[in-house]
Amino acid sequence: MSPKSQWAWVLLSALLLALGSAAVSSRVLELSDRFIDVRHEGQWLVMFYAPWCGYCKKTEPIFALVAQALHATNVRVGRLDCTKYPAAAKEFKVRGYPTIMFIKGNMEFTYNGDRSRDELVDYALRMSGPPVQLVTRTESVDMLKGSHTIFFMFVGQQEGVVWDTYYAAAEGYQEHGFFYATGEDIAAQHFDFEKLPAVIVYKEEQHHFYPHGHLAHEMDPNEVNETIFQWVNVERFTLFPKVTRFNIHQLLKTNKYLVLAVVQEDKLNQIATHELEFRDMVEGVIRKHRPRYHGKFQFGWIGEPSIAHSIILDQLPTPHLIAINSSTQHHFIPDDDPLQMTPQALHLFLESIVNESAVAYGGDTYFVRLNRALFEVRRSLRDMWQGNPVLTTVIFGLPLGFLSLIMYSIFCGDCLVTEEDPEEDHEKKE
Secondary structure (H helix, E strand, C coil): CCHHHHHHHHHHHHHHHHHHHHHHHCCCEEECCCHHHHCCCCEEEEEEECCCCHHHHHHHHHHHHHHHHCCCCCEEEEEEECCCCHHHHHHCCCCCCCEEEEEECCEEEECCCCCCHHHHHHHHHHHHCCCCEECCCHHHHHHHHHHCCEEEEEECCCCHHHHHHHHHHHHHHCCCCCEEEECHHHHCCCCCCCCCCEEEEEECCEEEECCCHHHHHHCCHHHHHHHHHHHHHHHCCCCCCEECCCCHHHHHCCCCEEEEEECCECCCCCECHHHHHHHHHHHHHHHHCHHHHCCCEEEEEECCHHHHHHHHCCCCCCCEEEEEECCCCEEECCCCCHHHCCHHHHHHHHHHHHCCCCCCEECCCHHHHHHHHHHHHHHHHHHHHHHCHHHHHHHHHHHHHHHHHHHHHHHCHHHHCCCCCHHHHHHHHC
């Protein structure tokens, strides 16, 4: 191939790549204030953004992939520049950027999960359908097992207190999980149960039952309602999820002790070998002893140590382990060196939390809240300086400089006025 042909091929490839990228990004509709009038036409996943927002710029390519994945569905994906169209931002009560909402009719749901393609697509699919989706074919259950890490299933006649409460729980937790219902014949080919109605959670290739399903007719309806909601709230998480700034608040709503293995992920989501071994040790203990700890503990792991540091208001080397009382906000740290911690030492640490012999730190007092706010301010300033010291200097240097000049002119202005020499003044009069 001649040099001229090679250059032509390079230019053609670049043009095709650019057109392909434009095609993907074009799936995201550019919205304006007119969206206020057309919001009722279909279902929408909308990102409210500002052009200067760094987090918005990071989310844009992810949102383009989401739009591509949802192109064949009934969910329209759009974005709205709140600096150009403040009326729309006010209408939807946008308080920060980016704000991602699912909008259908008069209902608005603010997305608070991880800003990843898969999480956003799952969220849109959940919200676009009814709270409980009916399964009418046995092969559909196999498809659900292959496509969902976790989902809930009601088995039996769709009537009575258990069904009513299950449907209400599905409405309340639709943003956070998939809910289905099917008949006994289909469910019997996939799950082992003896009595109906049954409420099942399927996660990580295992299924577990709501323990009072077949006894509900003997229970007070309020008790049924409370226990099903509590069971769904607890079981909607996998055994050892990755914990982020977006989902940690949901995990704390389980009212369990939240036990976190803290490691450091690099930009490629890689973890050092010794830290990976520590995380795997913790996970292995939990999976082997699930019945022993599931009632009181929710476990997980963190790849961004700053999340844990914001909780304990201190910085610890990775790996390390912390446990949080989700009710009182107290936290616990084992005395053992994490790199030397054994499964037996982990058992002792967890038991010390249960029997209240472990030392509790922190809490939710006014003093702790103030310290946490100051810690977050210092951390944010440090991150800004490390990310862009020039911009940080401009942001804080200019206001401080102007303030200094104003203060100087107020308090030292008379220093600039010199008294005239009396002799010179006398000469002027003569």
